[in-house]
Amino acid sequence: MDLYPSYDDVGSFVGDIRSYIGSGYISHVKELYCQIRLKPYDLVNPLRSLYNDGINYVEVRTLDLNPFERCGVSKEDLEFLHVFLIYMLFVEEDDNENWQKEAAYNENIIAELAYHKKTKLIENNKKVDFKRSAKKHMKNLSELSLQINPYGDELIENMRNKIKDPSLNYSKKLISLIEKNGYINSQLDLISK
Numbered sequence: 001m002d003l004y005p006s007y008d009d010v011g012s013f014v015g016d017i018r019s020y021i022g023s024g025y026i027s028h029v030k031e032l033y034c035q036i037r038l039k040p041y042d043l044v045n046p047l048r049s050l051y052n053d054g055i056n057y058v059e060v061r062t063l064d065l066n067p068f069e070r071c072g073v074s075k076e077d078l079e080f081l082h083v084f085l086i087y088m089l090f091v092e093e094d095d096n097e098n099w100q101k102e103a104a105y106n107e108n109i110i111a112e113l114a115y116h117k118k119t120k121l122i123e124n125n126k127k128v129d130f131k132r133s134a135k136k137h138m139k140n141l142s143e144l145s146l147q148i149n150p151y152g153d154e155l156i157e158n159m160r161n162k163i164k165d166p167s168l169n170y171s172k173k174l175i176s177l178i179e180k181n182g183y184i185n186s187q188l189d190l191i192s193k
Contacts (some may be wrong), residue, residue, distance in 0.1 A: 003025060004101065007038075010054065011051060014047050014051045017032060030046075032177075037181065038050055038055045038059075039058065041056045042054045061083065064192050067183055068173065070193070075080070076158065079155055080155055083151065084112070087140070087148070091140075102122045105121075110130065114130070134163045142156050142160070177190075
């Protein structure tokens, strides 16, 4: 069962997790496997700490997926994430109650069909071309990053290039490596570096 806690405020987030535990959907807060998790100061009493002490940091999950980096994520990816999260603070929110379901659907579709030309995402209950959506967000992010980006224009341009040329993406590079060296040899080669 997919669980979608409220991010309206810390109290709502904590209340939802308590209800998931009370209903037996999860047995502990650390079993909530959503993409964004609010992390407490006190790990022994996490829900009480979140409610009373506030958020220590925000955990963004599934980003450590770069197989070409020893630690799973590159410095450039972290810098882009930093700018992107700041950008998201400025994006106007809407009243879409299904945003988490749409995000989960979009993540799965991109994982399966990112390189099919007619792949559609769902945004605000409407199907949209995923490349067009990515370009729109990159344009908006680029405009805002002139004011907030401490890393330089090259960072945004590199990410924009990955939209234009899929061969620059990690998944395409990994596919090429597997096609060239075979699955087992390519994976052994990656872990030996």
